[in-house]
Amino acid sequence: MKTHPVTIKDIARELGISPSTVSRALKDHPDISPQTKLQVRELVDKLKYKPNAVALSLRSRKTNIIGVIVPQMVHHFFSSVISGIEEEAISAGYNVMIFQSNESYERELLNVQALLASRVDGVLASISKTTRKFAHFKELMENEIPVVLFDRASDELDTDKVIVDDFAGAFDAVEYLIKTGCRRIAHFAAPQHLKIGYLRQRGYISALEKNGIMVDDELIVKCDTHDEALETTAKVMALANPPDAVFAVNDLTAAGVLKVLKRLHLRVPEDISVVGFTDGLVSTVTDPPMTTVSQHGFEMGQIAAKILLQRIESGIENFKPVTEVLKTDLIVRESTKSLGSSPPSPTPPQDGRG
Amino acid sequence: MKTHPVTIKDIARELGISPSTVSRALKDHPDISPQTKLQVRELVDKLKYKPNAVALSLRSRKTNIIGVIVPQMVHHFFSSVISGIEEEAISAGYNVMIFQSNESYERELLNVQALLASRVDGVLASISKTTRKFAHFKELMENEIPVVLFDRASDELDTDKVIVDDFAGAFDAVEYLIKTGCRRIAHFAAPQHLKIGYLRQRGYISALEKNGIMVDDELIVKCDTHDEALETTAKVMALANPPDAVFAVNDLTAAGVLKVLKRLHLRVPEDISVVGFTDGLVSTVTDPPMTTVSQHGFEMGQIAAKILLQRIESGIENFKPVTEVLKTDLIVRESTKSLGSSPPSPTPPQDGRG
Numbered sequence: 001m002k003t004h005p006v007t008i009k010d011i012a013r014e015l016g017i018s019p020s021t022v023s024r025a026l027k028d029h030p031d032i033s034p035q036t037k038l039q040v041r042e043l044v045d046k047l048k049y050k051p052n053a054v055a056l057s058l059r060s061r062k063t064n065i066i067g068v069i070v071p072q073m074v075h076h077f078f079s080s081v082i083s084g085i086e087e088e089a090i091s092a093g094y095n096v097m098i099f100q101s102n103e104s105y106e107r108e109l110l111n112v113q114a115l116l117a118s119r120v121d122g123v124l125a126s127i128s129k130t131t132r133k134f135a136h137f138k139e140l141m142e143n144e145i146p147v148v149l150f151d152r153a154s155d156e157l158d159t160d161k162v163i164v165d166d167f168a169g170a171f172d173a174v175e176y177l178i179k180t181g182c183r184r185i186a187h188f189a190a191p192q193h194l195k196i197g198y199l200r201q202r203g204y205i206s207a208l209e210k211n212g213i214m215v216d217d218e219l220i221v222k223c224d225t226h227d228e229a230l231e232t233t234a235k236v237m238a239l240a241n242p243p244d245a246v247f248a249v250n251d252l253t254a255a256g257v258l259k260v261l262k263r264l265h266l267r268v269p270e271d272i273s274v275v276g277f278t279d280g281l282v283s284t285v286t287d288p289p290m291t292t293v294s295q296h297g298f299e300m301g302q303i304a305a306k307i308l309l310q311r312i313e314s315g316i317e318n319f320k321p322v323t324e325v326l327k328t329d330l331i332v333r334e335s336t337k338s339l340g341s342s343p344p345s346p347t348p349p350q351d352g353r354g
Numbered sequence: 355m356k357t358h359p360v361t362i363k364d365i366a367r368e369l370g371i372s373p374s375t376v377s378r379a380l381k382d383h384p385d386i387s388p389q390t391k392l393q394v395r396e397l398v399d400k401l402k403y404k405p406n407a408v409a410l411s412l413r414s415r416k417t418n419i420i421g422v423i424v425p426q427m428v429h430h431f432f433s434s435v436i437s438g439i440e441e442e443a444i445s446a447g448y449n450v451m452i453f454q455s456n457e458s459y460e461r462e463l464l465n466v467q468a469l470l471a472s473r474v475d476g477v478l479a480s481i482s483k484t485t486r487k488f489a490h491f492k493e494l495m496e497n498e499i500p501v502v503l504f505d506r507a508s509d510e511l512d513t514d515k516v517i518v519d520d521f522a523g524a525f526d527a528v529e530y531l532i533k534t535g536c537r538r539i540a541h542f543a544a545p546q547h548l549k550i551g552y553l554r555q556r557g558y559i560s561a562l563e564k565n566g567i568m569v570d571d572e573l574i575v576k577c578d579t580h581d582e583a584l585e586t587t588a589k590v591m592a593l594a595n596p597p598d599a600v601f602a603v604n605d606l607t608a609a610g611v612l613k614v615l616k617r618l619h620l621r622v623p624e625d626i627s628v629v630g631f632t633d634g635l636v637s638t639v640t641d642p643p644m645t646t647v648s649q650h651g652f653e654m655g656q657i658a659a660k661i662l663l664q665r666i667e668s669g670i671e672n673f674k675p676v677t678e679v680l681k682t683d684l685i686v687r688e689s690t691k692s693l694g695s696s697p698p699s700p701t702p703p704q705d706g707r708g
Contacts (some may be wrong), residue, residue, distance in 0.1 A: 063471060065468050065471070065472070073436060073452075074430065074433045074434075074635065079426075079427040079428045079433075080428075082427060082454065086454065095464045095465065095467070095468045096453070096454070097452070097468060098427075098453065098454065099449070099450070099451060099452065100436065100440065100450070100452065102437070102440065107444065110449045111449065113449070114417075114419050114451060117417060117472075118419070118451070118471075226635070252635075255639045258639070259638070259639065281580070281606075281636070282635070282636065282639055284613070285612070285613065285639055285641075286640075286641070287639075287641030
């Protein structure tokens, strides 16, 4: 048990070719030259590589399991994505194994190790907030395990991605606030090294700029969890010139804002408007029900799983990564004023909206 | 690849002894008689059993992964339990692999198969609503994989369990409603073949009986999801003699009840009181914030993981299953009347409660 078994990767390294070339050579694939096949065969014999042994079976047999890494299950969005993934995967005969990184880079590393050890056929992942290095995901790909990133992706990983148009989602939400008369709009933002944090904040800033409203740094605060919102909201409302609206980077943060505003006896939306981002279960049970940007989590999970299953079935030869960008929708509920109610609005009152 | 490898179970079956006896015989354990050891050795040689091969390594090496099966992640309770499990497991050097049964017996079977294939060191599981056969969990135990059940357990499985005192939790909630003046208390119940469904309904009935209130079958309705509550609540409120309180078997169902009551322009708690069961995130953001029974999910996960890790470390010899019963707490928020406000209450008005 203690000896390190020879792997396809060892053979590939020794010959200076890719693991997938080794794998295809062993399967007598027509794309591989007879000379390469001979080299691989000779080295396999020399190193006593046993394709049937455990550690070598990574790609030689399928487990029919796909692995999923999510940052936090407590987010309704991620449980919706998982449901969408399972819908596709289970009907295609795959089981779904889930890991939680809990927003920790270290846990994400452990998750990837466990996925490698479990010999999953493919991986769907949404990157943790604290992850800034991506070698662990590259290791999966080097082991010929296809990886599809969803929601939180990184430009550093050259693989399939399914994301939402975070910029447009944020832009639309903030422009809606402006149209209903809000002028001092605060943004409770996610960390800017996260692409979703950056794009939603850019969308917020662009909507202000397009509408001739000065961006006030005092109104952009780092706050992206329910618990942080319970602390931050009162501070922001205590500013000399407090906001008349809050655009929060997710629903749970917006729900925290609503709780504190109620405690401060501020009326929503009469005194202050609140918009979330997710359209999870929480947004429908808050008081008042929350206006939010729908991310269509279930559909995202379905699409990501479909792409992954295709990669698993067709192999990663001639791999050209795709990025699917899903459209968001603004779901107007009762935490924002209606379009018709805004005196400074340049558009006349409209019926049937808001 | 196609040949079925010999397993410890095959050897055990052939000799009419347990797999754990075979395993201990192979490890030269002092508890096993020399004669049995000889029999095992001879059969192992005859069948060419290879302890180092994949399929046989189930117990011979540790993966440091524990598997978790939950019915639905969308329940905040289960994501809390998972956080508690991870807190214990990760600090002890284990990773946590999670599967969702989605309340489906068939998926639960697939989950168990995947856990077997992944050679996890132990399993924590909460049983799906539709599961009435338990051979799949027994298979894990026969493979010497310790199993600890949490929240939803079954008397048919002779293993460690961590549950809450569902009877007392329900009894306390309903007695509180009675003390605040409610007399027509409806119960939105889970299926009765589920132990938690049965015990919470028994607690409800016992509280009524103890307080001299007739049990009205019309007021006990099968309804235990958010979506079902959106359909069922209006029907129950349309009864000739509608309820003055609803005790729901979980928070998501109670949140659905609150939504429909608002739509019907009924005031909570003036016209009707509502109590949930879980104390998840949802209960704090509803309008009004919900009175509910706290199940202490995080602690449950920690305790269940501690028991499992002990079993993994100490082996399952001399196995005597334990059942830990956790106390619940009634968390009084604003969806119920305060104790002082009840005219028929036998106790004088109290300050500082409700």
